[in-house]
Amino acid sequence: MTNSPSVMTRALIAMDTAACLRVDGDPREAATMAAAVYDRLPPAYCTGLVYSRAQLLHQYLDGAPRRLLGDALA
Numbered sequence: 001m002t003n004s005p006s007v008m009t010r011a012l013i014a015m016d017t018a019a020c021l022r023v024d025g026d027p028r029e030a031a032t033m034a035a036a037v038y039d040r041l042p043p044a045y046c047t048g049l050v051y052s053r054a055q056l057l058h059q060y061l062d063g064a065p066r067r068l069l070g071d072a073l074a
Contacts, residue, residue, distance in 0.1 A: 002012035007045055011037055015053040022060060029059065031065035 014037040022030035038046070038054050051073070058069045 001042050006051065007042065011045060011050045012053065015050060015057065019053070019057050022057060027063075027065040028068075031061055031069040034058075035069050038069075038072045049074055 015034055018030045018034040018037070020030075021027075021033060034054050034057050038050070041050060054069065054073055058066060058073060061069060
């Protein structure tokens with residue numbers, strides 16, 4: 001975790017954590033975390049690197065976790 005005041009830094013770390021959750025075998029929690037992070041982002045941060053990391057995670061999910069994250073990214 002970080003105490004950084006940077007919205008971007010915190011969002012990227014959370015997306016990386018979500019990706020690790022997926023690799024560790026918890027796709028539902030990965031999707032839940034990534035969707036929550038993305039939903040809280042200010043509009044200016046909903047593109048670029050944070051979006052591409054969320055999209056990459058989305059590609060590796062299936063079923064309900066994929067739909068959950070897909071809905072957040074839509």
